[in-house]
Amino acid sequence: MILFYGMLIYSALREMPRYIKRKDWRGGGIFAFFWLTALAISIYMSLGFKRPLLNRIIYNFIKEMFPFITKLS
Amino acid sequence: MNRNRLILIFGYFLLNLVFGTGCWDSRELDELAIISGIGVDKEGDKFNLSFQIINPTGLKGGEGGGNQGSGGGGTETFVVAQSTGRTIFDAVENVRNQIERIPFFSHNEVIVLGRQLAEEGIYPGVDFFLRSPQPRPTQWVLIGSEKAGDILRPKAEMEDTSARALKLLVDFGRQSWVPAINLEEVNAAMTQKRGAYLIPIVRVQGDKGKLFLDGSAAVMKRDKMVGEVNPGESRGLKWMKGEIRNAVVVSELPNQQGLVSTRIFLNRGSIKVNLTPEGIPRVNVYVYVEGEIEDMSGKFNLTSTPGMDLVKKQVALAIKKEIQSAFQKARSLNADFINIGRILYQNHPQVWEDMEHKWDEIFPEIRAHVTVGVSIWRVGEVSKPAISE
Amino acid sequence: MKLEKGRIGLKGTVLIMIGYIYGSTAILSPGVGVGQDAWVAQTIGLGLALIVVWVNTLLLARFPGQTFIEINERVFGPYAGKFISLLFLWYIFHLGSIVLIDHLDFVRLMIIPLTPAEVVVFLGILPCIYAAYKGLEVIVRTGQVLVVFTLLYFGLITLFQVQSYDFANFKPFLVTPFPKLAWAGLTAASFPYLETVVFLMILPFLNQQNKVRVAVYLGLFFGGLVVIWSIMRLILVLGDTAVNYVYPSYYAVRIINIAELLNRFEILAAMNYIMIGFLKVTVLLYAAGLGWAQLCKCQDYRPLLLPLGALMALVSLNNFEHVVGNFEFTTQVYSIYALPFSAGLPFLVLVGAWVRGLPGKVKNK
Structure with missing residues (x-):
């Protein structure tokens, strides 16, 4: 996980001054959004919680909606 | 800018060198126990695994045919280690208690299955070798006439290991008598619900212990031995x-x-x-x-x-x-x-x-x-x- | 304000489309569940896809030189358009994370089983970010080399496997019940053929805009041929045991053994899977980055790639609990999950454009 922190810190150090210099607030905003989300997930994962398993949720949801899949595949 | 890029690329390769070749997965040659043959036996409800491990210091190499191995004073070309476990992998891990190196299966030549195992069902005995990425799917599968461990013990006269000799026997014999079958084919044959297939039987003959492979074979239905055919x-x-x-x-x-x-x-x-x-x-x-x-x-x-x-x-x-x-x-x-x-x-x-x-x-x-x-x-x-x- | 100034040629586009389609099919070998009829299912899938991508080509012909995000905005206005774009971007982002974990799971399972997933994924995403950062022209140029290499490898393996071909494995022909076959065909259409919807973000940069249709169809057709042949090869070599293996095509390469001399090709196969996975993830990451930048009207898409790539890698780690979940997802629900995005969205936008009579005839050319 430390690698991901390194990557995020590197990108922040590299890009934030440029955004400020260019006054590209929209770009900076979306950059910050991704950056913070990635940071949040990294922290979440490195704290050792159970992983959210995104596709499991989609899988269960679609399986409920279309029960015929089990028969076909 | 250009130098920065160089440093980046260099850093990436460095990272790959450190992690890619693996702090976790790196195995140096001198840490490996290269296994040339495996025997799987069943005793009661436990598996007994025999590993024939190549002893690199005992190999003759290319030194002008100076044969020290049979001279009596020289080192053995292979050693046989045995271990028991409730499953195959259990036994594989248990063998670490007695040999100091990591078992390495990629160069395994034959799997010999004991007769007891064949009669009770071979699938538990071969599943590990199908599942693990190391053992080759093209290695020959044989059934030992008695205990598989005994098949791996006798020394080969001309080859370095008896597993190698066994493999060459199969390679030659499959041109006529021997219904040779490799691991992948065994797995394919086991999927046939109504079919059967043959696995050659190897036996040890004579008091000196000579491997003997005529065409007699075990008849297997799914994963159980149901009979024997002659050459x-x-x-x-x-x-x-x-x-x-x-x-x-x-x-x-x-x-x-x-x-x-x-x-x-x-x-x-x-x-x-x-x-x-x-x-x-x-x-x-x-x-x-x-x-x-x-x-x-x-x-x-x-x-x-x-x-x-x-x-x-x-x-x-x-x-x-x-x-x-x-x-x-x-x-x-x-x-x-x-x-x-x-x-x-x-x-x-x-x-x-x-x-x-x-x-x-x-x-x-x-x-x-x-x-x-x-x-x-x-x-x-x-x-x-x-x-x- | 143009975010991407690069222009790409027809040949390169077709080649990376082939690589993109062959991409994760090389590893996962979809449709082996229907046994010897898997190639029929693949053919049905390709046929369906060839019909469906007609929509994409019409869309691109209506709005030459504009990416899907820009088209959305013009057709549905700022709010509804942005919403549709968000759905699309979510799909390609999520697809990227799935593809990433498909390939790196393979690497973890077969090559370096003890290395933690985080490290493998991190090392896997870095070159993708770098390539996407360099822009479209670089992606296509790299892709050309990699795809040519892949096709060479493909031919080589085809040749080496000849001795284990068993044509009886194709028999009996078409015994799978029709609903099952149709479902397998639908699955094949959504994975891999309709994943090419991401090229709605890339084809606008083709240097000959009148050749877009040619590019789409050539890429899809030849990519489909490669996939169908790879599935047929699998049936020829492994027969109905293909379902028994996690990575059947890798297994089929492992059993190559010609006269004790030409064997152990699996590392070549593994290298190939990694290369082709890199290409696919790069294309998806690039499209996602460019799409987000266009959506938010940023001045540059490149700074977004690092956090977006990190996010993709992190999401990919949170996709599946184990490799079995991956297979369940891919074979059972993926088509239902993906079809609304990959076939539904372009269709919706095309209908919208048609109803609103866009683009106006005056503005054209």
Whole structure:
């Protein structure tokens, strides 16, 4: 996980001054959004919680909606 | 800018060097125990694994053929370690208690399964080797006549390890008698619900302990051994599959005119399953072989076409006998190792659907019609035997 | 304000489309569940896909030189358009994370089983970010080399496997019940063929805009041929045991053994899978980055790639609990999940454009 922190810190150090210099607030905003989300997930994962398993949720949801899949595949 | 990029790329490669080749997965050669043969036995409800491990310091290398291994004072070329466990992997891990290196399966040549295991079901014994990415799917699978551990113990006289010798025996034997089967093929054969297959049996002979691999084989149904076939019967199967590359057929000439031995070097075979109007499967086997006469004991004069025709007829008869004996054995064991069921399924899927559940009753009733075509091209350097009239 | 100034050629586009389609199919071998009829299912899938991508080509012909995000905005206005774009971007982002974990799971399972997933994923995403950062022209140029290499490898393996081909494995022909076959065909259409919807973000940069249709169809058709042949090869070599293996095509390469001399090709296969996975993830990451930048009207898409790539890698780690979940997802629900995005969205936008009569005839050319 430390690698991901390194990557995020590197990108922040590299890009934030440029955004400020260019006054590209929209770009900076979306950059910050991704950056913070990635940071949040990294922290979440490195704290050792159970992983959210995104596709499991989609899988269960679609399986409920279309029960015929089990028969076909 | 350019230098920055260089540093980035360099850093990436450095990262790969550190992590990619693996702090976690790096195995240096001197930490590995290279396994050349594995024996799997079952004792009670435990597995007993024998590893034949190459001892690199004992290998002769290319030092002008100086044979220290058999000199008595030299080191052994291989060691056999044994361990027990409730599962195969358990046993593999337990062997670490006695050997100081990491077992490495990539260069394994043969898996020998003990007879006890074969009778109780081989799947638990081979699953680990199918699942793990290290062992090759192309290694030969054999069944030991007694304990698999005993097969791996005797020293090979000319090869460094006896597993290597065993592999070479299979490589040669599969041209004629031995129904050799590798790990992937065993797995494929086990998926056949109604079929059967053969795994060659290896035994140790003599007091010096010599490996011996004739064509006798275990008949397996799913993963259990149900019987045994003799060399002629297993070769009968191989004729039908067209697998013979170098085999000797000894056939008798009529009126006690002696024996003639023919080397067969080309073999084509096909098994056709037709249905009679009543819906009973009928098997037609077509086999074609080409060969040459190698040796003849008798006064028979070969310098005529009718003479050659007679030899051809006798060769065909001998081959036919082997094929019919294979069918006979399959029927008596009720084990479809000729895979007629599968051929039926491939060509008449609807018929097979009706028959599948009662295949055990239908199969012993199936009769085969065998046609053998023989071509003999050469007779060697003698055309007319000196003692012929 | 143009975010991407690069222009790409027809040949390169077709080649990376082939690589993109072959991509994760090389590893996962979809449709082996229907046994010897898997190739029929693949053919049905390709046929379906060839019909469906007609929509994409029409869309691109209506709005030459504009990416899907820009088209959305013009057709549906700022709010509804942005919403549709968000759905699309979510799909390609999520697809990227799935593809990433498909390939790196393979690497983890077969090559370096003890290395933690985080490290493998991190090392896997870095070159993708770098390539996407360099822009479209670089991706296509790299892709060309990699795809040509892949096709060479493909031919080589085809040749080496000849001795284990068993044509009886194709029999019996078409015994799978029709609903099952149709479902397998639908699955095949959505994975891999309709994943090419991401090229709605890339084809606008083709240097000959009148050749877009040619590019789409050539890429899809040849990519489909490669996939169908790879599935047929699998059936020829492994027969109905293909379902028994996690990575059947890798297994089929492992059993190559020609005269004890030509064997152990699996590392070549593994290298190939990694390369082709890199290409696919790069294309998806690039499209996602460019799409987000266009959506938010940023001045540059490149700074977004690092956090977006990190996010993709992190999401990919949170996709599946184990490799079995991955297979369940891919074979059972993926098509239902993906079809609304990959076939539904372009269709919706095309209908919208048609109803609103866009683009106006005056503005054209």
